[in-house]
Amino acid sequence: PAAAHCSLESFRWAARSRLRPDGARFRSRLDTPLRIPVRQLHGTLDGAFSPDAARMSGVFAQGGYEFSELPSVGHFLADEAPQQVSDALLDWLDRLPST
Numbered sequence: 001p002a003a004a005h006c007s008l009e010s011f012r013w014a015a016r017s018r019l020r021p022d023g024a025r026f027r028s029r030l031d032t033p034l035r036i037p038v039r040q041l042h043g044t045l046d047g048a049f050s051p052d053a054a055r056m057s058g059v060f061a062q063g064g065y066e067f068s069e070l071p072s073v074g075h076f077l078a079d080e081a082p083q084q085v086s087d088a089l090l091d092w093l094d095r096l097p098s099t
Helices: 002-016 021-030 051-060 082-095
Strands: 038-043 065-070
Touching (some): 065 082
Parallel strands (some): 038 065
């Protein structure tokens, strides 16, 4: 329940802030591509976003993008499968080039 409330807060904030200056800055930032490596994890049982819809986020990642699906996991990956999420992220971090 707490995860659902937190997840919805970003939608509530976006709706309330549409006409405020901070809302305009927020929307502008959302349209700015990321120029850092991005790893996106998606649960195969996610009822909110299809894998195809989730993959579309990759257009905003211009510094390298990797998409992976976690089997038998829904929308709240870190709550539902914390070990799978940690393993996937640590594996990805190990493969990033050192700076």
